[in-house]
Amino acid sequence: MSVLYFLVNKEQSAFKIGISRHPHHRAKALPVEIDTERSFEIEIVDGDAYRTERTLQYLFRHWRYNMPRGDGYTEWFGIDALAEVISFARVHADKLGLGPVRALKAPNRAASSGRVIPLRESREARAERRARERAELLARAEAHNGQVLEWCKDAFIEMEKSNTIAGLIRPPPDDPFGGGYLYLQGRQRDHWAEVLCDNHEGLNRTIGRGFSSIFSGYYWDGDYPLIEVGVNRNYLVQDEDTLMWEARLPGAVAIRSLLTGHACDIGTQDDMDLRECRVDLAILREEFWDKVHEAMGRPEHGMPTTAIFQRKPC
Known part of the structure; x- marks a missing residue:
């Protein structure tokens, strides 16, 4: 499911509006440091993620923040607009197809220690399924x-x-x-x-x-x-x-x-x-x-x- 995110820049008075399936990973991939504790995310429930993102970026275009050229440099806005953007998203959630606003969700690390075996089992099961499908096809x-x-x-x-x-x-x-x-x-x-x-x-x-x-x-x-x-x-x-x-x-x-x-x-x-x-x-x-x-x-x-x-x- 796509997620609309508001990532706050830790070093500059700016935040980024974007969409991703994994906003926390997206934050790690950006060329600037993100303050994950002050950042927010909203699940796209039944709307068009791309259009929702572009709508917010257009409505708050006057708060654009100039960033050096780089990954997603056109999607930054002045930090003073963050509260107003979140308020707008809450008020118009039904029209935009949005869920509730929540703090940026960190990935579940507890399950990471045991992920190797499920992946190996998944590959084996996938290989067996493909072999079975090939045999049935032939x-x-x-x-x-x-x-x-x-x-x-x-x-x-x-x-x-x-x-x-x-x-x-x-x-x-x-x-x-x-x-x-x-x-x-x-x-x-x-x-x-x-x-x-x-x-x-x-x-x-x-x-x-x-x-x-x-x-x-x-x-x-x-x-x-x-x-x-x-x-x-x-x-x-x-x-x-x-x-x-x-x-x-x-x-x-x-x-x-x-x-x-x-x-x-x-x-x-x-x-x-x-x-x-x-x-x-x-x-x-x-x-x-x-x-x-x-x-x-x-x-x-x-x-x-x-x-x-x-x-x-x-």
Whole structure:
């Protein structure tokens, strides 16, 4: 709880108005000697400590006492105003949200001799609680990620049955930021693109110490036979530290194994053919946005909105 304090300077005819959780410690930290026996404090019961402090400092600004620059040097007032400040605080305690005025309270030294053991016990209890919370978090993550694995398995089995998977390419080895791409074909391509990128049930990402989305979105063009689904590179690169990956996202390694098992080997003919598809779709996407920007910049040409948004970037 914040406390409003009035600390009396022992060497000069001045007192300081301020707020602190521990006014007695604050007094010890100041660069001047404080007369603790003549100082006072008031608990902030339900008011705004900062505003209360500033209100008093403003109302009694004409009693400001010039102090050398230092810690809190602008908060000093002439000692003659102390009685009036305390009287004002008592009269308007309800409006300011203040408790009763009392002498500056010294810290309880009686308990200091035995404080080492409670602190040690507190640290041990805190360490146990954090370890327990981490274990519970990872247990929940492992269960969830197990569901994600089964969901991915079922999805790929069904896509293979309908011959929807055209191929999956890995990130280029010379591109540290490149992603992977899954290409879908056939009559059910739209359906499976929606399913893979729909995260309403949370099955599109693994969780643990953080989270990691698997499928980032998809792009299709009405005139092109393939739909491109973005795949998080972390599930396709081969140089990931498996132990670190598993510790952060338990069960995610199995999902990565599933996806890499469907990926083309880099440099094979299938891989090169799909990378050409990626170039084709990139060109179509650029042309699409050029048309959008052109239509927005020159509305008099009257391109219909439906014609512009036949493609579905995400």
